[in-house]
Amino acid sequence: MDTQTYLEDLSNEIFFEIFDYLHALDIFTAFASLNKRISSILQSIPLHVIVSIIHCRNQIDFLSSHLIFHAHQVISIRMSDTIRDDTSMISLLFNRHNFINLQFFMLVTVDRSTKLDNFIKQIKTCDKLVSFKISNPDDETMNESDKCELVRTMFMHKSSFLRSIVLQYTYDYSNILNNISLTSNVTLLYLCIDDSPSNISIHSILSILRLCHRVRYIGILVKENDLVDNNNTLVPITIPSINEN
Structure with missing residues (x-):
């Protein structure tokens, strides 16, 4: 005699495995309001938010409407x-929601119209980052000013879990290194340095590190501004670990 297995027959553990392969928008699109049991499971899973240029x-x-009740479950954002x-999605999400348990964050491109004030304030308080x-x-x-505040925020971040900082935008670090x-x-640590006579040298950066x-x-990625030899040439420099012991 043939037996049929329905979605409702799956154990909670299998649902946890399924949801681990999906990001938040997919989960809410497919499973939100399906039934009380699924809704209960959705209240207890870690969420991964992905926002790409194709969205x-x-x-x-729609994603934001569900994050009203689930923002505390978000552990990673890649956007x-x-x-x-549309533009300025970073402002939209961080103005609407408080991601108190955020652990992993990646932002690709910043639109000219984007205001980063609230985003930076919230990142400062992410003690699990x-x-x-x-x-x-x-x-x-x-x-x-946003570049400077982000550098200060990340260099002096209070999260005891913080292990990786990648700031892929050029900045004059001589303004704040002291x-x-x-x-x-x-x-x-990954930095991009504007290499011009008025800016700080790599050796000065290393003295802080x-x-x-x-x-x-x-x-370290050096943006060379020597107009005689190269015009806006990106010169990658590989540096070994400064502390092997």
Whole structure:
């Protein structure tokens, strides 16, 4: 005699495994309001938010409507600030929601119109943060005050779990190096430096990094502004660990 297995017959453990392969928008689209049991399971799973350039505004609004009740479950966010039909998604999500348990964050591109004030304030309070990355090749879309505040925030972050900081936008670190130091738990650091006569040298950066005894992996990208030899050439420099012991 043939037996049929229905979705409702699956154990909670199998649902946990299924949801671990899906990001938040997919989960809410397929399973939200399905039944009381599924709704109960959705209240207890970690969530991964992905916002990419292929998404549209009505999808993000749908996601946001569910995050009203689930933002505390979000442990990772990987997003583009620009989607198919709108911009400033980072402002939209961080103005609407408080991601108190965020552990992993990655932002690709920052739109010129985006205000980062609330985003930076919230990142400061993420005491479970493990990894933080911003990749913004077009530096002109970020203002200098936001760049400075992000550097200060991440270098002096209070999360004891923070291990990785990647800031892929050029910045004149000479403005702040005398006033800050790197949190001692960071093991991976990636910076992009504007290499011009008025800016700080790589050796000065390293003198600060030597204060951090746990750093094992360092990446430095130098944006060379020597108009005689190269015009805006990106020169990658690989640097070995500064502390092997």
